[in-house]
Amino acid sequence: MESKRKETSPSRVPDDLFVPLPKEQQVDTRQQKGDSYWRDVMGRLFSNKLATLGLILIILLSIMAIIGPWLTEHTYRSQSILESNTSPNGTYWFGTDELGRDVFTRVWYGARVSLFIGLAAAVIEFIIGVTYGGISGYRGGRVDNVMMRIVDVLYGLPYLLVVVLLMVVMGPGLFTIIVALSITGWIGMARLVRGQVLQLKSAEYVLASRVLGGSNSRIIRKHLLPNTSGPIIVSMTLTIPSAIFAEAFLSFLGLGVQAPVASWGTMANDALGSFKPVIGGDCFSRPSLYH
Amino acid sequence: MTAEKLLEVKHLKKHFHVGKNQVLKAVDDISFDIYKGETFGLVGESGCGKSTTGRTIINLYNSSEGHVQFNGQEVAHIRGRKRKEFNQKVQMIFQDPYASLNPRMNVAMCIGEGMDIHKLYPGKKREKRIHELLETVGLQKEHASRYPHEFSGGQRQRIGIARSLAVNPEFIIADEPISALDVSVQAQVVNLMKNLQKEHNLTYLFIAHDLAMVKHISDRIGVMYLGNLVEMTTSEDLYREPLHPYTNILLSAIPVPDPSIEQTRDRIIVKGEVPSPVNPPSGCVFRTRCPEAMDICSQMKPVWQEAKPGHFVACHLYEETSHAR
Numbered sequence: 001m002e003s004k005r006k007e008t009s010p011s012r013v014p015d016d017l018f019v020p021l022p023k024e025q026q027v028d029t030r031q032q033k034g035d036s037y038w039r040d041v042m043g044r045l046f047s048n049k050l051a052t053l054g055l056i057l058i059i060l061l062s063i064m065a066i067i068g069p070w071l072t073e074h075t076y077r078s079q080s081i082l083e084s085n086t087s088p089n090g091t092y093w094f095g096t097d098e099l100g101r102d103v104f105t106r107v108w109y110g111a112r113v114s115l116f117i118g119l120a121a122a123v124i125e126f127i128i129g130v131t132y133g134g135i136s137g138y139r140g141g142r143v144d145n146v147m148m149r150i151v152d153v154l155y156g157l158p159y160l161l162v163v164v165l166l167m168v169v170m171g172p173g174l175f176t177i178i179v180a181l182s183i184t185g186w187i188g189m190a191r192l193v194r195g196q197v198l199q200l201k202s203a204e205y206v207l208a209s210r211v212l213g214g215s216n217s218r219i220i221r222k223h224l225l226p227n228t229s230g231p232i233i234v235s236m237t238l239t240i241p242s243a244i245f246a247e248a249f250l251s252f253l254g255l256g257v258q259a260p261v262a263s264w265g266t267m268a269n270d271a272l273g274s275f276k277p278v279i280g281g282d283c284f285s286r287p288s289l290y291h
Numbered sequence: 292m293t294a295e296k297l298l299e300v301k302h303l304k305k306h307f308h309v310g311k312n313q314v315l316k317a318v319d320d321i322s323f324d325i326y327k328g329e330t331f332g333l334v335g336e337s338g339c340g341k342s343t344t345g346r347t348i349i350n351l352y353n354s355s356e357g358h359v360q361f362n363g364q365e366v367a368h369i370r371g372r373k374r375k376e377f378n379q380k381v382q383m384i385f386q387d388p389y390a391s392l393n394p395r396m397n398v399a400m401c402i403g404e405g406m407d408i409h410k411l412y413p414g415k416k417r418e419k420r421i422h423e424l425l426e427t428v429g430l431q432k433e434h435a436s437r438y439p440h441e442f443s444g445g446q447r448q449r450i451g452i453a454r455s456l457a458v459n460p461e462f463i464i465a466d467e468p469i470s471a472l473d474v475s476v477q478a479q480v481v482n483l484m485k486n487l488q489k490e491h492n493l494t495y496l497f498i499a500h501d502l503a504m505v506k507h508i509s510d511r512i513g514v515m516y517l518g519n520l521v522e523m524t525t526s527e528d529l530y531r532e533p534l535h536p537y538t539n540i541l542l543s544a545i546p547v548p549d550p551s552i553e554q555t556r557d558r559i560i561v562k563g564e565v566p567s568p569v570n571p572p573s574g575c576v577f578r579t580r581c582p583e584a585m586d587i588c589s590q591m592k593p594v595w596q597e598a599k600p601g602h603f604v605a606c607h608l609y610e611e612t613s614h615a616r
């Protein structure tokens with residue numbers, strides 16, 4: 001106890017710790033901090049490891065999705081029956097599948113489909129979620145109550161059942177998948193935005209704007225949305241990978257895009273057949289690995 | 292008082308519905324007038340409905356009952372072009388300097404908001420005007436591009452004042468503009484507000500929770516308790532001869548600068564807690580804590596009456612009719 005006290009006693013702290021920073025430097029850091037609120041947004045994004053990982057992965061995958069299929073002379077649907085189920089080699093970098101299609105081309109072609117679904121889901125979630133949550137939170141009172149009960153009901157629906165039903169009604173396909181993902185996907189966003197708006201709308205700076213005669217649209221655009229943008233962006237970034245997973249999962253169950261179109265989920269599903277004879281075979285492991 | 296009435300509040304009530312069948316009477320039948328060029332202080336404990344009064348006057352809340360008239364016009368019915376005018380003429384300064392500025396807007400955007408809404412200073416004039424305003428409130432024009440988090444509480448409050456001045460108001464509701472600030476800074480802000488009042492011919496409704504600072508700035512003072520006005524008169528009168536028991540308690544709570552007096556003087560200690568505005572006491576709302584409560588106080592609500600010229604009070608001690616009984 002006694003020794004510890006001595007260590008932390010002021011006299012032991014070197015004097016140079018107390019030298020004030022030069023004036024300019026002080027001003028500098030403050031200026032930077034205030035320069036843009038994107039820093040704050042980015043800070044929040046990057047402090048969430050999962051979100052950061054998602055972002056990096058998406059960027060890498062996007063690049064490959066764009067150029068990947070052009071790197072080989074095969075197309076995603078061209079077959080050479082004689083060379084089915086080959087291991088990776090010079091012509092077929094990831095080998096071929098059961099039907100003799102090039103897995104490398106299909107993986108990146110599938111990436112296009114999967115990423116498109118991810119992006120579409122995120123955009124739809126943003127549009128519906130922000131609008132719905134924004135109205136609910138901003139109107140408040142009874143409107144909010146009704147709107148939130150609707151959300152609760154939607155949230156309570158068994159997801160797979162809804163998806164299967166949709167598939168029956170609309171037929172499987174890219175569009176159906178996006179609809180299926182969007183049907184409940186926006187709920188989280190709506191709740192998030194609603195909570196934020198509900199809290200922010202009675203903030204004094206919002207009242208100040210109203211006292212100055214600010215219109216609802218001005219208050220929403222200038223005050224509410226900018227102060228909610230951080231969480232919204234983080235939530236959207238998290239949506240993209242989760243939508244891709246969901247699509248893969250649905251496709252894997254046979255509820256997704258139809259052959260010969262490739263997506264990561266259908267590829268994994270197709271490969272399941274050859275998985276049994278060639279345990280650990282490349283056509284199964286590649287698409288799964290890249291999930 | 293021969294001056295012109297600027298604001299007239301008549302039997303104003305604001306009730307909030309909280310939970311099932313419960314009504315919170317935040318403001319319960321208050322009346323007062325504010326004259327052009329004066330400062331009217333509104334004082335009362337936390338939660339007695341001061342902010343609600345201010346916000347109802349400026350129409351942030353719809354009143355439950357009663358009237359608010361500004362320049363003879365019913366505020367709740369002002370629409371269209373007149374509404375825009377009203378939004379310029381009546382402004383508000385807020386209590387919490389940390390919550391009253393949007394953290395995403397720099398100072399120029401904060402101050403310029405009103406000018407943008409009313410398209411007052413187009414083009415280059417806007418920047419010039421912002422710089423002027425910053426200097427008026429004791430900041431520098433270099434501060435225009437900074438963000439609120441870079442400022443202290445007192446500086447933020449100055450920015451808030453500049454924001455409300457930007458639209459050339461006549462009447463400013465200052466909702467506890469100093470209670471979140473250090474004592475030394477409080478005086479600076481009060482002095483700034485006083486100077487601005489002189490320069491711009493402003494009328495203030497100055498809300499505060501203790502009498503100490505209010506007496507320096509106010510011409511007349513209204514004392515509020517649990518949604519009711521209990522006493523209203525000029526500041527000198529209120530200090531010289533307070534009538535209502537609650538005012539006496541508030542006055543005795545002001546510390547005296549001289550320590551020898553401070554130690555020996557009698558302080559009236561308020562007993563008990565403030566009752567809930569959901570379920571206020573019958574009769575006089577103050578009776579649960581009043582040192583002079585009588586039988587009649589629980590049975591009848593005291594009448595708001597003029598005990599002396601210009602000195603209003605609501606207390607059975609000063610009701611001749613009830614006293615005589």
Ligand SMILES: Nc1ncnc2c1ncn2[C@@H]1O[C@H](COP(=O)(O)OP(=O)(O)OP(=O)(O)O)[C@@H](O)[C@H]1O
Pocket residue numbers: 307308309315316317335336337338339340341342343344386467500568
């Ligand atoms: N929007 C609201 N909904 C329900 N009750 C409210 C609302 N605003 C205020 N109240 C209640 O009304 C009463 C008066 O509140 P008000 O904010 O006017 O008090 P105040 O005198 O300004 O207090 P303070 O000095 O703490 O600012 C309080 O009991 C408060 O809980």
Ligand code: SF4
Pocket residue numbers: 535536537575576577578579581582583584585588593605606607608
């Ligand atoms: S009316 Fe009665 S209880 Fe109320 S303040 Fe006067 S003496 Fe006290």
Ligand SMILES: [Mg+2]
Pocket residue numbers: 341342343386466467
């Ligand atoms: Mg208040």
